[in-house]
Amino acid sequence: MGRTPSISPDTAADDPLGSLLAHPALWRGRSLARTDTHSTGYPTLDEALPGGGWPANGLSEILSPQPGLGELRLLMPLLVRFGQQWPARWVAWIAPPFEPYAPALASAGVPLERQLVVRTDEPLWALEQAIESGACATVLGWLRSRPGDALQRSLRRLQLAAQRQRAPVFLFRERTVAQSASPAELRLELHFRVGGARLELLKSRGGRRGAFDIEWTDTPGVTHGTP
Amino acid sequence: MARRERAASVRRAFTAPGLVSANPAAAPRRAAQQAPSIADLPPVLDSLFDEAIESWLALQLPVSQATPETLGRLGALAYRYTSRVSLDVDAVLLEVQGSARLFGGIHTLCAQLLERCRASGLEPRWALAPTPLAALVLARAGRSIMVRARDRLMGELAPLPVESLGWSAETLERLDSLGVRTLGALLRLPRAGFAKRFGKEALLTLDRLSGVAAEPRRGFLPREHFKVRSEPAFELVTQEAILQHLVPLLDQLEQFLRARQCGVDVLKLRLAHRAGKCTRLDVRLAAADVSAERFATVLGEQLARRALPAAVIDCELRSGVLQPFIAHSDSLWRPAEHGGALGRESPALIERLRARLGSEAVYGLCLVPQHRPEIAWRVAEPALDAPSQCTAEALYHLSTLRRPLWLLRQPAALPCAVSALHWIAGPERIETGWWDGREVARDYYVVREPHGAQLWVYRERLPPHEWRWHGVFG
Numbered sequence: 001m002g003r004t005p006s007i008s009p010d011t012a013a014d015d016p017l018g019s020l021l022a023h024p025a026l027w028r029g030r031s032l033a034r035t036d037t038h039s040t041g042y043p044t045l046d047e048a049l050p051g052g053g054w055p056a057n058g059l060s061e062i063l064s065p066q067p068g069l070g071e072l073r074l075l076m077p078l079l080v081r082f083g084q085q086w087p088a089r090w091v092a093w094i095a096p097p098f099e100p101y102a103p104a105l106a107s108a109g110v111p112l113e114r115q116l117v118v119r120t121d122e123p124l125w126a127l128e129q130a131i132e133s134g135a136c137a138t139v140l141g142w143l144r145s146r147p148g149d150a151l152q153r154s155l156r157r158l159q160l161a162a163q164r165q166r167a168p169v170f171l172f173r174e175r176t177v178a179q180s181a182s183p184a185e186l187r188l189e190l191h192f193r194v195g196g197a198r199l200e201l202l203k204s205r206g207g208r209r210g211a212f213d214i215e216w217t218d219t220p221g222v223t224h225g226t227p
Numbered sequence: 228m229a230r231r232e233r234a235a236s237v238r239r240a241f242t243a244p245g246l247v248s249a250n251p252a253a254a255p256r257r258a259a260q261q262a263p264s265i266a267d268l269p270p271v272l273d274s275l276f277d278e279a280i281e282s283w284l285a286l287q288l289p290v291s292q293a294t295p296e297t298l299g300r301l302g303a304l305a306y307r308y309t310s311r312v313s314l315d316v317d318a319v320l321l322e323v324q325g326s327a328r329l330f331g332g333i334h335t336l337c338a339q340l341l342e343r344c345r346a347s348g349l350e351p352r353w354a355l356a357p358t359p360l361a362a363l364v365l366a367r368a369g370r371s372i373m374v375r376a377r378d379r380l381m382g383e384l385a386p387l388p389v390e391s392l393g394w395s396a397e398t399l400e401r402l403d404s405l406g407v408r409t410l411g412a413l414l415r416l417p418r419a420g421f422a423k424r425f426g427k428e429a430l431l432t433l434d435r436l437s438g439v440a441a442e443p444r445r446g447f448l449p450r451e452h453f454k455v456r457s458e459p460a461f462e463l464v465t466q467e468a469i470l471q472h473l474v475p476l477l478d479q480l481e482q483f484l485r486a487r488q489c490g491v492d493v494l495k496l497r498l499a500h501r502a503g504k505c506t507r508l509d510v511r512l513a514a515a516d517v518s519a520e521r522f523a524t525v526l527g528e529q530l531a532r533r534a535l536p537a538a539v540i541d542c543e544l545r546s547g548v549l550q551p552f553i554a555h556s557d558s559l560w561r562p563a564e565h566g567g568a569l570g571r572e573s574p575a576l577i578e579r580l581r582a583r584l585g586s587e588a589v590y591g592l593c594l595v596p597q598h599r600p601e602i603a604w605r606v607a608e609p610a611l612d613a614p615s616q617c618t619a620e621a622l623y624h625l626s627t628l629r630r631p632l633w634l635l636r637q638p639a640a641l642p643c644a645v646s647a648l649h650w651i652a653g654p655e656r657i658e659t660g661w662w663d664g665r666e667v668a669r670d671y672y673v674v675r676e677p678h679g680a681q682l683w684v685y686r687e688r689l690p691p692h693e694w695r696w697h698g699v700f701g
Contacts, residue, residue, distance in 0.1 A: 068680025072632045072701030088611045090573065098633035098699060102592040102604030105632065107625035112592045113613040118580055119588040126580060133576035192679025 038168060041077020044214045045199070049186070050206040054078060057166045059159045059184035063202070065175045067097050069190050070197045073216060075140070075170060076108050082137040083111040089137040090116040092130040095123040096142055124154045131161040131169055142172045152181065159183045178202060268334055271355075272383070274376030282324040282375050284337060285362035286344065286351035293317035301351065302447045304343055308336055313359070313444035318351075318366060320359045320444065324375075333373065356380055358438040364391045364410075377438050384436070385411025392432065398425060410436075453483045453491070453546035462501075462538035466530045469498070469539055470523060476544045477519035477526075484552070490515030493547025494522060500537040508533065510582070513574035515550040521575070528582035573611050598659050599667050600634065600697060628655075629673060631683040631698030638695035641684060645694055648674040651681065658688065673700070 037053035039046055046052050054060055062071050079091055091114055093100055102112055116136075120126045127141045139162075145151055155171075162169045171184070178189060187202040196215040201208060273279070286301060293316070301319045305312045308330065311322035323336055330336040337355065344351055354365035355373040361380055365372060368391045374380050387410045389402050401424070407413050414433060422430040434440035455476050463469045473496075484490060494510040508529050516522070580589045593607035607613075629652065641648075653672030660666045668688035675681050683698030 066678055066680055067633065068682065068699040068701060070681075070701070090576070090609075090611065096633075098635055099604075100592065101600075101630060101632055101634040101698060102594050103600075103625050103628070104630035105592070106594055107628070107630065108632075112594065112607075114611060115592050116577075116609050117590050117592065118584065120580075120584050126584070129579055130576060133572050133579075135572035135576045 038078055042214050044212060048201065048212045050204050050208050054168055055185040056168055057163045059155065059162055059169050059171060060186040061171045061173055061182055061184040062188050062190060063173050063175045063178055064190040069192050070216065071172055071190055080109040083114055085137060088114055090114055090135055092136045092139045093117045094126045094130060094139065094141040095120050127158055128161055131158060131165055131167055134165050136167060138167060139169045145173065145177055156183045268338055269372050271333060272372065272374040272376060272379045274378050279324060279357060279375040281322050281357060282333065282355055283320050283359040283362040284323050284353060284355045285318050285320050285366035286353050287318035287363065287366040288349065288351050290317060299450065300347065301349060303449045304347065305340065306449050308340055312447040314447050315363060318363055320362060358435060359442055359444060360436045364436065367391050381437065385409060389413055451549050453480050455479055456543045458541050462540055464538045469530060470527050472542060473526065474523060476542065477522045480544065480546060481517055481519040484517040487549065488552060489549040490517045490552030491546040491549060495545040496526065497543040498539045499541035501540055503536055506533065506535055513578045515552050517552055525578055525582045528579060532583060577609055598657055632701040633699040635697055638697045641694050641696050643676050647677050650674055
């Protein structure tokens with residue numbers, strides 16, 4: 001960690017002007033210091049995102065060309081934190097591409113008893129139910145959009161529901177939808193990089209854009225070798 | 228009146244035994260229909276000097292049959308004859324003295340009740356005695372007699388072994404060492420000494436057996452069901468029409484439940500069509516509820532999922548078992564806001580999802596202590612308040628392993644050629660399960676495929692040494 005993000009932060013914690021500007025009563029067009037956020041657990045990412053973390057009320061879209069580039073690892077610190085919150089609330093997994101593997105989640109510190117997996121062909125309906133119920137700390141949804149799908153309006157409904165219930169909602173989508181508009185608060189695109197990931201900020205409140213790298217903290221297995 | 232009846236039963240006491248054995252027609256008839264007629268029952272042991280206050284009939288089932296469900300059925304049968312019914316671990320006890328006259332005497336009542344038991348496939352052992360415990364002891368000992376007088380009860384109890392009281396083995400051993408082997412000998416022991424050696428509880432049991440002390444018993448209440456049928460004025464074709472027709476029925480159900488402070492978690496709906504089979508909908512709620520609105524929502528989701536074969540001409544709504552329902556007051560804050568507690572939101576969410584997607588589509592996760600990756604987890608019933616499974620021991624075991632966040636339900640063929648993979652870690656050998664037929668012998672590797680995704684793949688140890696893809700490090 002400790003890498004400088006490739007875009008310069010609007011506010012820095014150590015300079016006096018920055019701390020003044022971070023005052024919650026002060027609103028600047030591009031900083032959005034007042035947005036509620038949850039820390040991502042990755043300092044580089046926290047610095048780069050407006051408000052210092054994942055939007056706490058609303059949609060975040062994570063676009064990736066395929067599963068397995070680290071999209072779940074990005075959320076692990078958040079899921080662990082939600083697991084320790086009281087009263088207990090669900091972490092809903094709507095239409096995940098594979099089975100969430102319980103041993104890996106448990107060893108990452110995510111409490112299994114709060115995970116709720118929903119298998120469905122209509123993820124939008126299930127997402128809306130899960131968000132509207134107010135029983136979920138966060139909702140993760142995987143959308144596989146077919147060409148010609150008009151998701152705009154449905155996503156808008158989800159965004160409004162998430163704001164109403166004050167829940168962070170994460171949608172995992174293909175990279176191909178990057179060109180279409182979305183009401184999400186935050187859009188990130190995930191690219192592969194050895195030992196980490198490259199994140200491209202496509203959309204955020206305050207209009208900040210750019211790309212930055214993050215490193216995975218876990219160590220690879222002890223033994224190395226090829227068969 | 229009671230005196231006359233007693234006199235009649237005394238008369239029977241002298242005549243009945245001779246009648247049964249002497250009547251040649253009685254035996255084949257009994258063999259043919261297996262129903263106890265009044266003549267088959269033994270005479271009532273009555274006394275001219277002792278006024279019977281209570282007469283308890285014990286119906287005792289063998290251990291293999293004595294499930295709570297069967298006992299409940301037997302209790303419901305008995306409830307027809309008296310409201311004083313009580314359940315024991317393996318028996319149903321009912322007080323029949325109070326209602327004997329209504330049914331034409333104790334003999335008629337008992338014969339009717341036993342006949343009904345037999346008709347519903349139950350063959351309980353039975354006995355009648357002035358105290359519930361004595362009736363139970365006699366029934367357990369297989370002595371089908373009818374005793375109404377307390378002074379004649381002792382004579383019947385005396386020869387029974389002490390084991391029939393169901394006391395602990397230790398107590399029985401101590402009694403045996405005292406040379407006490409029958410209830411008669413037990414009842415003859417000096418009270419003070421007995422209480423000192425075996426405790427006041429044991430003495431109280433003996434008093435209850437003989438009727439010196441009263442035995443208050445918890446009453447049995449038969450289960451209630453809600454059932455309503457309604458025939459619409461015209462055929463119902465659309466789901467909205469059916470739902471609209473059901474609304475007053477659900478309102479009735481809510482009133483029924485609210486009057487009893489109960490809720491239900493199972494609803495059964497039967498929709499009849501002009502021809503063909505009925506459509507049946509079973510609705511299971513995640514928690515017992517009373518609100519007609521919620522029932523309508525869940526039923527609506529279920530109806531939307533089902534294609535009805537024809538128009539509906541008749542609706543029948545039945546409830547499952549009633550359960551005590553405690554209403555919660557709504558929280559001032561939104562769930563989890565300012566630390567507010569979660570109320571009914573969580574079961575409501577699961578219900579709604581399950582009603583539309585099917586119950587197996589919504590599940591929780593659970594660890595299984597296994598090395599084989601595919602059975603190291605399993606699907607669990609979602610329960611937020613379940614005890615945490617992440618015990619220190621399990622976590623220590625897991626922290627030494629590298630496991631992917633995604634697992635494929637079935638290991639699949641590699642998405643690319645083996646030569647294109649970049650090796651990151653491995654091998655980890657998992658070779659186990661030879662004892663249950665699901666043996667695995669695999670070498671697992673962590674690899675990166677050309678597009679950058681980290682995969683968990685394995686190579687079979689057995690020929691043809693196939694490569695399979697089993698997980699993704701999301």
